[in-house]
Amino acid sequence: xxxxxxxxxxxxxxxxDSGLGGLTVVxxxxxxxxxxxxxxxxxxxxxxxxxxxPETVLRYAKACTKVIVQEGIKAxxxxxxxxxxxxxxxxxxxxxxxxxxxxxxxxRTAVSATKTGHVGVLATHRTVASGAYPRAIxxxxxxxxxxxxxxxxxxxxIEEGWIEGDVPTLVVRRYLESLLVDTRIDTIVLGxxxxxxxxxxxxxxxxxxxxxxxxxxxxxxxAAQELADFLRERQLSCPDDARGDLEVRLTxxxxxxAEIAARFLGEHLEPDRIVTILIDV
Amino acid sequence: xxxxxxxxxxxxxxxxDSGLGGLTVVxxxxxxxxxxxxxxxxxxxxxxxxxxxPETVLRYAKACTKVIVQEGIKAxxxxxxxxxxxxxxxxxxxxxxxxxxxxxxxxRTAVSATKTGHVGVLATHRTVASGAYPRAIxxxxxxxxxxxxxxxxxxxxIEEGWIEGDVPTLVVRRYLESLLVDTRIDTIVLGxxxxxxxxxxxxxxxxxxxxxxxxxxxxxxxAAQELADFLRERQLSCPDDARGDLEVRLTxxxxxxAEIAARFLGEHLEPDRIVTILIDV
Numbered sequence: 174x175x176x177x178x179x180x181x182x183x184x185x186x187x188x189x190d191s192g193l194g195g196l197t198v199v200x201x202x203x204x205x206x207x208x209x210x211x212x213x214x215x216x217x218x219x220x221x222x223x224x225x226x227p228e229t230v231l232r233y234a235k236a237c238t239k240v241i242v243q244e245g246i247k248a249x250x251x252x253x254x255x256x257x258x259x260x261x262x263x264x265x266x267x268x269x270x271x272x273x274x275x276x277x278x279x280x281r282t283a284v285s286a287t288k289t290g291h292v293g294v295l296a297t298h299r300t301v302a303s304g305a306y307p308r309a310i311x312x313x314x315x316x317x318x319x320x321x322x323x324x325x326x327x328x329x330x331i332e333e334g335w336i337e338g339d340v341p342t343l344v345v346r347r348y349l350e351s352l353l354v355d356t357r358i359d360t361i362v363l364g365x366x367x368x369x370x371x372x373x374x375x376x377x378x379x380x381x382x383x384x385x386x387x388x389x390x391x392x393x394x395x396a397a398q399e400l401a402d403f404l405r406e407r408q409l410s411c412p413d414d415a416r417g418d419l420e421v422r423l424t425x426x427x428x429x430x431a432e433i434a435a436r437f438l439g440e441h442l443e444p445d446r447i448v449t450i451l452i453d454v
Numbered sequence: 455x456x457x458x459x460x461x462x463x464x465x466x467x468x469x470x471d472s473g474l475g476g477l478t479v480v481x482x483x484x485x486x487x488x489x490x491x492x493x494x495x496x497x498x499x500x501x502x503x504x505x506x507x508p509e510t511v512l513r514y515a516k517a518c519t520k521v522i523v524q525e526g527i528k529a530x531x532x533x534x535x536x537x538x539x540x541x542x543x544x545x546x547x548x549x550x551x552x553x554x555x556x557x558x559x560x561x562r563t564a565v566s567a568t569k570t571g572h573v574g575v576l577a578t579h580r581t582v583a584s585g586a587y588p589r590a591i592x593x594x595x596x597x598x599x600x601x602x603x604x605x606x607x608x609x610x611x612i613e614e615g616w617i618e619g620d621v622p623t624l625v626v627r628r629y630l631e632s633l634l635v636d637t638r639i640d641t642i643v644l645g646x647x648x649x650x651x652x653x654x655x656x657x658x659x660x661x662x663x664x665x666x667x668x669x670x671x672x673x674x675x676x677a678a679q680e681l682a683d684f685l686r687e688r689q690l691s692c693p694d695d696a697r698g699d700l701e702v703r704l705t706x707x708x709x710x711x712a713e714i715a716a717r718f719l720g721e722h723l724e725p726d727r728i729v730t731i732l733i734d735v
Contacts, residue, residue, distance in 0.1 A: 218510050219500055224613075229499050229706045298709045329610040332505075340628065343621050425510045428579045454734060 182412050185210035185420075186400070187246035187270075189237055192220030193430065194328070194367035195252030196437035198275065199419065201397035202250070206404070210417040214241045216452070218425035221328055222255040223297025223365065230299060234260040235267070236454040241422075242268050247409050250400060251275060254364045254392075255297050258305035271403065275366065278399050279392030280309035283362040284317060286388050291357040294321040295348065295375070296364030297328070306364055322352035324365075331367045332433060337374060345371060345378050356383045363391040370436065421447045463693050466491035466701075467681070468527035468551075470518055473501030474711065475609070475648035476533030477718035479556065480700065482678035483531070487685070491698040494533075495522045497733070499706035502609055503536040504578025504646065511580060515541040516548070517735040522703075523549050528690050531681060532556060535645045535673075536578050539586035552684065556647065559680050560673030561590035564643040565598060567669050572638040575602040576629065576656070577645030578609070587645055603633035605646075612648045613714060618655060626652060626659050637664045644672040651717065702728045 188199055192215050199213055216222075216237050222230050234256045241249065248271045251257045251264070257274030265272045283292045294306045301323045310317050326344050335341050352358070361379060363369060369391045379387035404410045411417060421442060423430065426449050434442050469480055473496050480494055497503075497518050503511050515537045522530065529552045532538045532545070538555030546553045564573045575587045582604045591598050607625050616622050633639070642660060644650060650672045660668035685691045692698060702723060704711065707730050715723050 218506065224708050225499065226707050302709065325614055326607075326610055326616075329607055333606055335607075340621065340624050343624065347621065426507050427505050428583065 178408070179412050181247060182409055183210070184245055184247040185212045187241040187244065187249040188213045188252050189241055189249060189256065190215050190253040190366060191222035191255060192217050193434050193437055194365065196434055197366050197369045197391070198250065198252035198393045198396055200437070200439050201393035202400060203419065205397045205401055206411070208411045208413050208415065208417050210411065211419045212241060212244055212246065213419065213421045215421070215423045217423045217427055217430065218452070219454070221297070222253065223299045223328065224325060225299065227259045227299070227303070230255055230259045231263060233454055234264060236452050238264050238268055240450070240452055242270055246270060248273065248400070248403065250396065252366055254279070254300045254366060258300045258303040271407070273396065273400055273403065275392040275396045276305045276309050278395035279362050279364060279390070280306060280313060282390045282392060282395045283360050284310055284313045286390050287317065287360040289357045289359045290316060291318045291355055291359060293352045293355070293358040293361040294319065294364050295324045295327070295352065295361060295368060296321065298323045298325055300364050306362065318355065320352060320355050320358065322348050324348045327371060328365065328367045331370050334436070336370050341371060341374060342378065345374055346382070349375070349379050349382055353379060353383050358383070359385065359387055361387060361389045363389060366393065369393060419446065422450050423447060424450060424452050459689070460693050462528060463690055464491070465526055465528040466493045468522040468525065468530040469494045469533050470522055470530060470537065471496050471534040471647060472503035472536060473498050474715050474718055475646065477715055478647050478650045478672070479531065479533035479674045479677055481718070481720050482674035483681060484700065486678040486682055487692070489692045489694050489696065489698050491692065492700045493522060493525055493527065494700065494702045496702070496704045498704045498708055498711065500735070502578070503534065504580045504609065505606060506580065508540045508580070508584070511536055511540045512544060514735055515545060517733050519545050519549060521731070521733055523551055527551060529554065529681070529684065531677065533647055535560070535581045535647065539581045539584035552688070554677065554681055554684065556673040556677045557586045557590050559676035560643050560645060560671070561587060561594060563671045563673060563676045564641050565591055565594045567671055568598065568641040570638045570640045571597060572599045572636055572640060574633045574636070574639040574642040575600060575645050576605045576608070576633065576642060576649060577602065579604045579606055581645050587643065599636065601633060601636050601639065603629050605629045608652060609646065609648045612651050615717070617651050622652060622655060623659065626655055627663070630656070630660050630663055634660060634664050639664070640666065640668055642668060642670045644670060647674065650674060700727065703731050704728060705731060705733050
């Protein structure tokens with residue numbers, strides 16, 4: 174363990190995701206906290222988590238968290254809604270490191286954005302089934318009406334790079350038609366870290382469908398802000414000024430992963446910053 | 455080990471797939487060989503394989519094959535094109551059980567069907583990258599022209615149950631536009647055991663696009679036929695007349711898996727015939 178406060182504060186922040194979508198959260202953290210060192214772990218050998226059982230999600234999350242905690246980190250961000258929805262409490266109890274999820278930040282963003290008090294949630298099957306967003310939103314404001322819609326095709330569409338044109342438009346429209354049966358919804362929270370790449374399309378289609386402006390929010394910016402607040406309150410902020418390193422660890426090297434990663438991250442990743450590691454589960 | 459020939463022949467046949475799509479092969483086997491007992495293993499905790507690296511596919515296939523072989527089987531069918539493309543030779547060398555894949559049956563079906571000598575292949579990223587279909591087809595008839603197209607969105611579409619209507623039509627059309635740049639293609643082989651559920655749509659769209667009849671073939675029927683031939687030649691056929699049991703083992707219980715399974719299998723699966731097992735990899 175590092176001995177001095179300076180050494181402790183210079184430790185990296187861990188960011189864990191089921192795959193590559195969590196790099197949208199990394200991007201927001203690097204924009205807000207450029208000096209912080211980040212270690213990203215994406216479980217690309219087992220992605221997607223959003224269609225699996227809670228038991229399996231928890232098993233994978235435990236194994237991956239163990240590996241990233243062993244690297245020596247000062248905090249862990251679960252940059253995956255499915256993991257945050259299913260495993261957050263368990264990981265907080267089990268590991269001796271502060272753990273932050275993305276559900277609460279997303280819920281907070283939605284609650285502060287809605288004017289009608291009607292909020293929609295687009296997420297994976299597992300996140301919807303967990304009820305994590307309705308619980309988090311209700312704990313902030315119990316009068317808000319919440320409607321959820323599972324949107325399992327959005328992740329494969331985004332990974333295929335189809336983020337505009339006729340196919341994503343039709344798919345988004347079909348999910349929104351189910352979600353916006355409640356036409357008073359004025360805020361949709363994107364409950365999956367992949368979805369921000371479809372944000373402009375979702376916002377446009379939703380607003381067209383209900384004939385009023387629908388705001389689409391995601392948790393990345395708010396999660397980065399809550400991480401910054403947390404580090405400041407605990408006096409854990411990085412002592413350096415230089416831009417912090419980003420190291421990326423993946424459990425598999427899927428086809429085109431470098432291009433997909435760059436799309437989420439908004440910056441080019443040098444090949445030597447991506448390391449494949451084996452995690453047995 | 456069983457002592458008598460009768461005991462040996464009464465052993466079940468193992469069928470291994472990355473998920474639930476291989477149940478289309480089970481269906482063909484049960485149609486042709488109704489008396490045979492079948493044990494199906496679907497690695498639903500790690501599906502899909504088609505986007506992963508060859509190393510990871512091999513690692514998963516080894517772990518799953520070990521488990522199903524330990525059950526005591528007289529033959530193993532790899533009802534997954536990705537596994538057949540990447541791991542067949544390795545599994546044959548490593549395990550003391552006859553192993554049959556689906557690539558050669560699919561290639562044989564395509565070669566005997568084509569009249570123009572131009573064959574198209576729709577498959578996962580990994581199966582396309584492996585070159586297994588071009589190799590298998592060339593070894594049967596080296597003059598056949600082959601064109602491949604990866605179609606990664608078809609599996610999630612099928613798992614979502616969207617097999618007709620505007621979205622699957624547009625997605626299929628986009629992949630076919632790339633594949634059918636060679637307009638002399640008259641036969642398309644479906645190189646993924648999920649795809650048969652989209653066969654009518656693919657056949658219709660392909661024929662419309664090139665303005666002549668395009669035959670769409672899959673490997674399930676031919677794979678079942680080659681299994682039947684193999685059992686007869688080796689004198690391994692089941693000695694009983696009654697309809698054989700089908701036992702289904704899955705490594706995870708995803709949402710709606712019973713409905714999806716029934717769709718591939720074409721028969722209802724009693725809940726007590728589906729057992730979840732844990733395979734650590």
